[in-house]
Amino acid sequence: MIPIGLLSLITIYIFIERFIVLRRAGQNPDNLLNNVRDQIHQGNIQGAIVLCKSNNTPDARMLEKGISRI
Numbered sequence: 001m002i003p004i005g006l007l008s009l010i011t012i013y014i015f016i017e018r019f020i021v022l023r024r025a026g027q028n029p030d031n032l033l034n035n036v037r038d039q040i041h042q043g044n045i046q047g048a049i050v051l052c053k054s055n056n057t058p059d060a061r062m063l064e065k066g067i068s069r070i
Contacts (some may be wrong), residue, residue, distance in 0.1 A: 025057065025058055027057065028057060028059055029055045029057060029060070032051075032052075032055055032057075032059065032060060032063075033059075033063075035051055036048045036051055036052060036063055036067070039051060040067070045067060045070065048063075048067050049064055049067055049068060052064035052067065
């Protein structure tokens with residue numbers, strides 16, 4: 001019973017940790033795409049990259065990689 005109890009606690013810990021990480025990754029900062037688009041239209045590529053780096057979300061990281069390849 002002790003191994004089953006320990007495995008249950010580990011499972012609960014992993015479930016909660018993954019839930020928190022996935023929930024945080026699913027949040028999109030408001031107006032990120034609009035702000036990046038405005039920076040690019042103004043010709044400020046470095047400003048757009050800095051804006052993406054300041055937001056630690058998967059969308060911002062993907063935008064940053066795409067902008068850096070321009």
